[in-house]
Amino acid sequence: MTDGPGAARAYWSTEPGAGELRDETLRAPRPGEARVRALHSGISRGTELLVRRGDVPISQRERMRAPFQEGDFPFPVKYGYLSVGVVEDGPADLMGRRVFCLHPHQDRFVVAASMLTPLPDAVPSRRAVLTGTVETALNALWDAPPCAGDRIAVVGGGLVGGAVALLLRRFPLARLQIVDPDAARRRQLAEAGLDAVAPEDAVGDCDIVFHASASESGLALALGLLGDEAELVEMSWFGAREPRVPLGEDFHSRRLRITASQVSRIGAARRARRDSADRLATALELLADPAFDTLLAADIAFDEIDDAFAALEDGRIGPGCVVVTYPGAP
Incomplete structure (x- = not known):
């Protein structure tokens, strides 16, 4: 020394x-x-x-x-x-x-x-x-582990959303889309082998949706893409902002779930073993x-x-x- x-x-x-x-x-x-x-x-x-x-x-x-x-x-x-x-x-x-x-x-x-x-x-x-970004994405998959044949969307093609989608593409899913309004970003994600689509082209009836856009519109879209009794994993942190969350209409009748994912705690599915x-x-x-x-x-x-x-x-x-x-x- x-x-x-x-x-x-x-x-x-x-x-x-x-x-x-x-x-x-x-x-x-x-x-x-x-x-x-x-x-x-x-x-x-x-x-x-x-x-x-x-x-x-x-x-x-x-x-x-x-x-x-x-x-x-x-x-x-x-x-x-x-x-x-x-x-x-x-x-x-x-x-x-x-x-x-x-x-x-x-x-x-x-x-x-x-x-x-x-x-x-x-x-x-x-x-x-x-x-750190991939660790955050991995933790989200431990919070809501995907199953073979799942239909999954990731809303928000930025750093965290992109990392989640790149990990998910390793799973035998029935469908995986990453949703982002920016055409240039979609082209980048497509070059990495992802099905990157505009919000208006996103397909619903998803089993899991990961939301990482940090926007009210993205959150509303993510909830709208869920199938009945499906789960939204919220990864955005809004800081001091107070976003509106559309919990009216059929949110309760369709028994939708919102799970918060944050890297400070090990994802629930692996908390006892990792x-x-x-x-x-x-x-x-x-x-x-x-x-x-x-x-x-x-x-x-x-x-x-x-x-x-x-x-x-x-x-x-x-x-x-x-x-x-x-x-x-x-």
């Missing part, structure tokens, strides 16, 4: 719609810890834009804390949880290995070695920033599939991260995960 502190830079959200890179002092790793040099990190646009706007509800601030968050909501706060790097100091079995960590956007950091998950050789570092480490490792194994590259959006340099957040707010970056690349990354 090296002696003495080092230097690092991290991204902080400082006020609504603004942030900055800050210099930080990095201490040497203690026994059982490791120092990681970041290669890439991913911007989880839904959650991180809510954080950057200061829209995390007071009631949810403790639940929303990221594992290595510094500062408190609303501001200033160092937030993020999709970091991929290489261990440059620490336990011998991790030295030089690529790892995933639930760490904010920072070029070097020191954490407990137990918080690092080594990447399988088959998973490229850039794609590995999707680990823990968070198992789920994370499974997500990384699933990422060996190159089709997940369709969920990656623009690449930006770490020095330009605040500009990237502004571009996301303005809609200048299309759907998918923005990949932040750090100096020295191959």
Whole structure:
């Protein structure tokens, strides 16, 4: 292990719609810890834009804390949880290995070695920033496990919805559609082998519908696509918004169900047999599939991260995960 502190830079959200890179002092790793040099990190646009706007509800601030968050909501706060790097100091079995960590956007950091998950050789570092997204999608399938022959729709073709659909395409389903109003996004999803359709072309009488559009119209459509006694899995987080949910007309007579899915707890079907480490490792194994590259959006340099957040707010970056690349990354 090296002696003495080092230097690092991290991204902080400082006020609504603004942030900055800050210099930080990095201490040497203690026994059982490791120092990681970041290669890439991913911007989880839904959650991180809510954080950057200061829209995390007071009631949810403790639940929303990221594992290595510094500062408190609303501001200033160092937030993020999709970091991929290489261990440059620490336990011998991790030295030089690529790892995933639930760490904010920072070029070097020191954490407990137990918080690092080594990447399988088959998973490229850039794609590995999707680990948290695929873990969220996997958890939803544990909340509402599909059965052979099911008819399933995913409403919302963004990052989370796309990941759910890419996992579902492995199942022997009777029908799988992913529904999104954006034609360009549908073409991208179709290139990954998915049946991507416009809302007006979605087929109903579904056994399960996964909703990930974070919109009232998407939620209404998702409920409308359900067959009798079928289940909607709600994956959108609306933050401080209060969406209208159409529970009138035949919602009760058709005995429809709405299940909330959130990655903070293991999906109900596997809660007794899997823990968070198992789920994370499974997500990384699933990422060996190159089709997940369709969920990656623009690449930006770490020095330009605040500009990237502004571009996301303005809609200048299309759907998918923005990949932040750090100096020295191959």
